[in-house]
Amino acid sequence: MEKKIMMDLMVNSNVMIPSLLLENYYMLGLNEEECMLLIHVHSFISKGNYFPTPDDLAERMSCTPAQCADHLRRLVQNGFLNIEQRTDNQIxxxxxxxxxxxxxxxxHHYQKTTDQQHAEQEVALYTVFENEFGRPLSPIECETLTMWLDQDHHSPELIKAALRESVISGKLNFRYIDRILFEWKKNGIKTLQQAKAYGEKIRNKFPQKKEHQANKNQNSITLPMYNWLEN
Known part of the structure; x- marks a missing residue:
């Protein structure tokens, strides 16, 4: 009977602790004592004590009241904990x-997820380029690809579009692709639709550079051509 009562207490009196806190407290700059103190503050709040004293906290921890007070002060200063003023019946x-x-x-979780997605997109982009070039990318080419993403803030979709443009133009090299991306950024091109419309505008402006024939053994296909390096 006593064992059942204890089990009920264990199951029904739990305090919910976000797993994100346990998994990432160190990355946020918290040590074990600070994290444990925050968990105890969370426990006190969940039970209606919204302002536990250093003595209250010290009773649950191996820290002294003075050490708990230091932790609380540091947590407030570093933006992990805040103190609010409340009014209840003018009290x-x-x-x-x-x-x-x-x-x-x-x-932190959003940034971590975004960084992971970014890394996955970058790896996928490397694969697309290596497939088109038919070889592994050189260190300089890898650095250029990273620069397009991180410094120039081109989307992976737009980079792949510039790659396709270079393939169609028969000028498969990073200098040519970089020039395309530079022209797009200079003209405010941020989406595939805008890039397509801008490409059509450029090709109509230079009709003498517009056509060449492909797949002559099949039906003739007209491919748009424009030398971005000559612009």
Whole structure:
């Protein structure tokens, strides 16, 4: 009977601790004592004590009240914990809020997810280029590709479109692709639709550079041509 009561207490009196906090507290700049103190603050808040004292916290931890007070002060200063002023029936009180901590976790998780997606897109982009060039990219070419993404902020889709443009033009080299991307950025081109419309405008402006024939053994296909290096 006593064992069942204890099991019920364990199951029904849990405090929800976000797994993001346990997985990422170190990356946020927290140590184990600070993280554990925040968890205890979270526990006190969930049970209606919105402003636990250093003595309250020290009773649950191996830290002294003075050490808990130092941790609390540092956590507030570093933006992990905030103190709010509350009014209830004209009675003023203070309360801790963990919203700054949750915001940091959300931003960190978003950045981590975005970085992972970015890395996956970059690897996929390398694969597309290596398939078109028929060889591994050189270190300089890899650096150029990274620069297009990180410094020039070209989307992977637009980079692949510039690659296709160079393939169609029969000028498969990074200098040519870089020139296309430079012209697109200079003219505010950010989407595939804008790039297509701009390409049509350029080709109509230079009809003498417009055509060449491909697949002569099959039906004749007209491919748009424009030398971006001569622009």
């Amino acid at each position: 003023y009180s203070e309360a801790y809020t963990l919203e700054p901590l949750w915001e940091k976790l959300i931003v």
